Amino acid sequence: MSLRLRQEVQAVPWPPELIPHAVTLPGKSEIAVAAGILTDSRGRALIAQRPHGAHQGGWWEFPGGKLDATESPLEGLVRELREEIGVEVHAAEPLMSYRHEYPERFIHLHVWRVTEFSGEPAGMEGQALRWSAVEDLPNAGLLPADLPIVMALLDSAAQV
Numbered sequence: 001m002s003l004r005l006r007q008e009v010q011a012v013p014w015p016p017e018l019i020p021h022a023v024t025l026p027g028k029s030e031i032a033v034a035a036g037i038l039t040d041s042r043g044r045a046l047i048a049q050r051p052h053g054a055h056q057g058g059w060w061e062f063p064g065g066k067l068d069a070t071e072s073p074l075e076g077l078v079r080e081l082r083e084e085i086g087v088e089v090h091a092a093e094p095l096m097s098y099r100h101e102y103p104e105r106f107i108h109l110h111v112w113r114v115t116e117f118s119g120e121p122a123g124m125e126g127q128a129l130r131w132s133a134v135e136d137l138p139n140a141g142l143l144p145a146d147l148p149i150v151m152a153l154l155d156s157a158a159q160v
Contacts, residue, residue, distance in 0.1 A: 002025065010039055016048060027069075028104065028106055030106040030107070030108060032113075034067055034076040035061070035076070035105055035109055035111050035112070036062060036080075036081050036089070036112050036113075036114045037095060038081075039118060040131050043157075044131035045131070045153065046083070046121055047061065047063075047129070047130060049061075049128040053148045056143055059142065059143045060132070060143070062111070063084055063129075068152040070104045073112070076111065077110070078121055081117070083124060084125060085120055085121040086119050086122045087120075088102065088117060089102065092113065092115060092116075093112065094110070094111070094112055095111045095113045097110045101147075107145050109146075111152075134153050134154060137152075137153065138150055
């Protein structure tokens with residue numbers, strides 16, 4: 001399913017039970033995150049380096065961030081990509097959604113393939129950005145939570 005966006009975000013509503021936000025579990029919190037897969041004309045994927053003082057600092061990740069309590073995953077993706085890398089999302093389609101467990105927390109990732117965007121990606125928060133060939137992603141220093149995304153991208157590249 002592909003979604004086209006105009007001046008307002010047009011989104012297929014997700015049932016509230018599928019939008020976990022900061023949930024407290026015994027001993028661990030759960031954070032809902034939206035991540036976007038942006039590709040350039042050569043098929044390379046954009047990745048961003050996490051700030052060194054942040055959780056998992058220094059690792060690379062697909063751009064995105066935490067969802068606000070009232071946002072759908074698509075709304076959060078659009079906001080995060082505007083704030084984090086300065087692009088405006090015009091169309092995106094869901095790629096996958098899954099949970100990843102870190103020792104101190106759970107992350108629920110909602111991953112979108114961004115099929116249309118405007119603007120030149122830039123590290124609006126001072127973070128480094130780089131385009132990486134899909135086949136190089138397994139060795140790009142990505143967060144462990146992003147490895148299922150890498151596998152999905154490799155699978156879809158192999159089918160082309």
